[in-house]
Amino acid sequence: MAIKLTWLGHGGWSIQTADHTILLDPFLTECPTATESADSIAADFILVSHGHFDHIADVPAIAKRTGAQVIAIYEIAQWLEKNHQIEGSIGMNIGGGIAMPFGHVKMTPAFHSSQLPDGSYGGEPAGFLLTIDGKRIYFACDTGLFGDMELIGAVGIDLAVLPIGDLFTMGPGDSIAAIQLLKPKKVAPAHYATWPPIAQDADAWASSVKEFTSAEPIVVQPGESFEL
Numbered sequence: 001m002a003i004k005l006t007w008l009g010h011g012g013w014s015i016q017t018a019d020h021t022i023l024l025d026p027f028l029t030e031c032p033t034a035t036e037s038a039d040s041i042a043a044d045f046i047l048v049s050h051g052h053f054d055h056i057a058d059v060p061a062i063a064k065r066t067g068a069q070v071i072a073i074y075e076i077a078q079w080l081e082k083n084h085q086i087e088g089s090i091g092m093n094i095g096g097g098i099a100m101p102f103g104h105v106k107m108t109p110a111f112h113s114s115q116l117p118d119g120s121y122g123g124e125p126a127g128f129l130l131t132i133d134g135k136r137i138y139f140a141c142d143t144g145l146f147g148d149m150e151l152i153g154a155v156g157i158d159l160a161v162l163p164i165g166d167l168f169t170m171g172p173g174d175s176i177a178a179i180q181l182l183k184p185k186k187v188a189p190a191h192y193a194t195w196p197p198i199a200q201d202a203d204a205w206a207s208s209v210k211e212f213t214s215a216e217p218i219v220v221q222p223g224e225s226f227e228l
């Protein structure tokens with residue numbers, strides 16, 4: 001069965017498999033481009049890449065309402081338990097992997113920062129390499145370009161999701177270099193168009209992807225989906 005990916009706007013995604021819905025960095029309530037509500041979105045699992053507001057703000061409420069299990073770096077899993085009484089989260093760390101009911105999750109490095117909204121230390125920022133039904137999906141999450149993306153891509157990536165907003169993460173130019181290192185079959189942009197400082201021309205980006213890489217660009221609007 002196909003995996004359905006829906007861009008929630010900003011860095012947020014919903015990944016639907018035959019049996020589970022996995023959210024990644026859902027940011028809805030204060031996201032101007034979001035089409036879903038934190039009060040009604042479905043979730044069985046929630047992946048959190050780092051502690052910044054625009055990735056974690058809605059996570060406690062969604063986890064409490066749905067009972068979804070959170071997967072995050074150890075410090076964030078601890079913070080969610082201490083500060084938001086979220087029990088049973090999976091705390092992991094960079095380079096580690098875990099088999100979950102929906103597939104395999106490996107935590108990858110990200111070059112960014114990760115202070116939690118109350119000023120607490122959020123551990124290291126991360127990305128995720130997911131293996132679901134034999135498909136490998138890499139979410140770089142908030143990061144700058146780094147050369148070890150070549151190692152991450154060496155396993156063979158079906159879809160890479162990369163930030164292109166610039167300012168807080170890599171921009172469109174560095175994302176092309178990232179695609180050249182990762183060599184994914186398909187690539188989708190994220191973490192742009194939310195606010196004016198990270199506005200980007202996604203169609204121009206897609207043209208560059210076609211010109212300078214062998215990946216197929218997939219551009220969707222917030223609330224839109226595609227299948228893998």
Ligand code: NI
Nearest residue numbers: 050052112142
């Ligand atoms: Ni961030």
Ligand code: MN
Nearest residue numbers: 011052054142
């Ligand atoms: Mn961010």
